[in-house]
Amino acid sequence: MAALDRPELDVKEGVDQDTVDAVAKLSGKYKYGWETEIEMEYAPKGVNPDIVRLISEKNEEPEWMTEWRLAAFERWETMTEPKWAMVNYPEIDFQDQYYYARPKSMVEKPKSLDDVDPKLLETYKKLGIPLKEQMILAGVEGAEDYKEGERKVAVDAVFDSVSVGTTFKKELEKAGVIFCSISEAIKNHPELVKKYLGSVVPVSDNYYATLNSAVFSDGSFVYIPPNTRCPMELSTYFRINAENTGQFERTLIIADKGSYVSYLEGCTAPQRDTAQLHAAVVEIIVEEDAEVKYSTVQNWFPGDENGKGGIYNFVTKRADCRGDRSKVMWTQVETGSAVTWKYPSCILRGNDSQGEFYSIAIANNYQQADTGTKMIHLGKNTKSRIVSKGISAGKAQNTYRGLVSMHPKAKNSRNYTQCDSLLIGSQCGAHTVPYIEVKNNSSRVEHEATTSKVDDDQLFYCRQRGMDEEEAVALVVNGFCKEVLQALPMEFAMEAQQLVAISLEGSVG
């Protein structure tokens, strides 16, 4: 923070003070750094087949799941940590942390939300999960009788290794939507889990995904039946609380033919001196004519201003647009984590399928973010769009890394990529590492990373109405930002508002 607090900070021309302040505020004192004092139950430190079995046992999993995990673990032992990302962190001792931690009060799974430990509910209240949901989480009578027209968000709350509870279950069931923790899904919907788990991110996909496959403790499961528009937004809130504990959650979203769902994800963790590991896997299956919107505000503890502590966020997220005309949209705001390694990707397998990726990554102090996307065009007439804005301040390093691949059969496909970076202060870094692979000539790929490249038509329109150039640019840029941010859930409204204040003028590509 030090660099940003000083008003005399020498920022380059074109970066106004509001922007600097907005970034400072946003990445300033970490609001969620407190800790819930609650009795916890831990698995022994370290990871080995026994721990894997133990986790499986705690989740009361069937044999096939245990075997699946053990196979993943065996595979993991043969792998090495990837080193290609532009991030530096001390060697992680994978044996020096806990792989399973749950509040003691959750040992006996609460039969209803009434039985949930009030301390846990308090935690979520403090994190700002909307009150109505609080009531439902707490099982207040009548809370489910929502007034018509009110905005509803169903929440699955994950605390360290376990899911605390899921709201609006009944109403979702009415629509045929399954929304529960993945541990419940393994028990209650094994046919779906068996069919889809690991089908987008294979067990051996990468080091962290493989580790996750072996030790994931909980996460969310979503199934939207054919031709169903999910009646409300679904959301998962991840909270790491226990010290020295890795969180490995697994999310599986299946959007069957012609369905639609908007899914939100939020995450926070207490402020601690030692770094903590978070390695999640998100798999999304999008069938014919289905659409999934996935939004994240990633706000894990980023470490203090001297780079001490923070979450190592090594996440594998991938959507498989299997059906024709399927669509997926990733929106992410990355403000937290000491180290981020995350590339939400789209496999555009179905003809006419679409993938979109909007990202704002803010890194301050000693944060390091290496993030971006992969757009793999396999089907005909597939479209993808990538908009990435990286902001670095303090001594942070921010890297956009992306792949756009047009396979020989992906005729008439289209990609547009834009990635801009902004540096505030002279000790940070901004990097761009795009890979562009075009293997047919009817597709068009455009990648640009330029400053203030706003749409000429929009500019012209504004100017025609009497705005001067600067005003017009400001309006267009702001409008564009909103486009990304409006896709975000209400829970993130505060952050979103502050983000809108950030102008990216004077960016570098």
Added chain:
Amino acid sequence: MALPKIKADATDARLAALTLPDGAGWATEARQSALSRVAAMGLPIKRDEYWRYTDPTSLTSIEAPDAAVFESDEAPVFNDLDRLKIVFVDGVFDAEASDDLSLDGVEIERLSDAMGRDIHWAKDLYGVLETRGQTPVQRPLAALNTAFATDGIVIRVTKEVSKPINLTYLHKDVSSDAILHHVVKVEEGASVTLLENGPAAARFNKVLEVEVADKASFHHVRAQGRDHERRAVTGIFTRLGTESAFKSFTLTVNGVLTRNETVIELTGDDAIAHVAGACVGDGRDFLHDDTVFITHDAERCESRQVFKKVLHNGATGVFQGKILVKEGAQKTDGYQISQGLLLDDDSNFLAKPELEIYADDVACSHGSTCGALDDTALYYLRSRGVPKGEATDMLTLAFLAEALQEIENEEIADELGQRLEQWLGRRR
């Protein structure tokens, strides 16, 4: 870290088949150190990040794959220019075919002659710039070159030179395997134009080290040429002083495999570096790879990369360009554009345009596009009675024009433009 076995084995086999040239004199140390560097880093394999798009196997194999000599009745490129000609046949200096090496403002010597002297200016540069260019990205084939180069030329420029120096590489032996290493030093305020042309050999590994002192300038134009089956890996390593200028343009037509690496270090304030390339690739076996790394380590420097590739019949074009702006290199102006034009559905364009920036007051941008010819433009020309082939060529030339414009000398630019037109036409 120990090398992967596959890499270690390939490297051992290749090194065992080579012997360090005798009579290296002052260069002995540089050669030996280069040899140990190659052994330590290993020769490239396809799994290496910087070779992900280009398979280096045929560049590292013990024997060079044969390459038929291209028969053509056309005059060599740059033939009509007033120039000082230096000829290499299959990588061996040909004194008879070459002009007298004396020219006002330049000292030109054959590498072996220079190495024979007790003291020589080239000692401070031979393998030195190449070594600097090995971090952060390893370039083992360049180190291999420093160790085993069998011939080359050293040029020291002290004034503004009146005419270009032209290195012409002839290919006559179907199985020649040439390793050439040139060193150029452009002293303060001096300037020179270096031209290169010809296919050189069945397999050609060339390194050019160029030191451009303050206020000096170095212009480089090459036409890599036309033998269909030749393979080449070339490396330019240059360091630029204050207010100096470096401009390099490469035209590549034909060849099975071409990998051109350019490593530029801007170490003096207000220096300028432009690298450009145009390539026309034809056929499934054709692969052309431009790998550029520009480091800005001084203030107010300008760098520009313009690369255009026209690909058809299954050809592959690769571009890996990077701009690294070090901390403190404020007011940097960096620009990079790479474009692929795919004339049919089988061809590939693979690009990795990178930026790595550690200074906040800079303007860096890059763009990369890939697509087919504009149907509307093609239709327009055809509706005016231009046959399809000709219309395609016109649009192709227009596409390549931006890269050709990077050539400062108009006479040379015109010649290359005309050649290109002929070559495109002849193919039709």
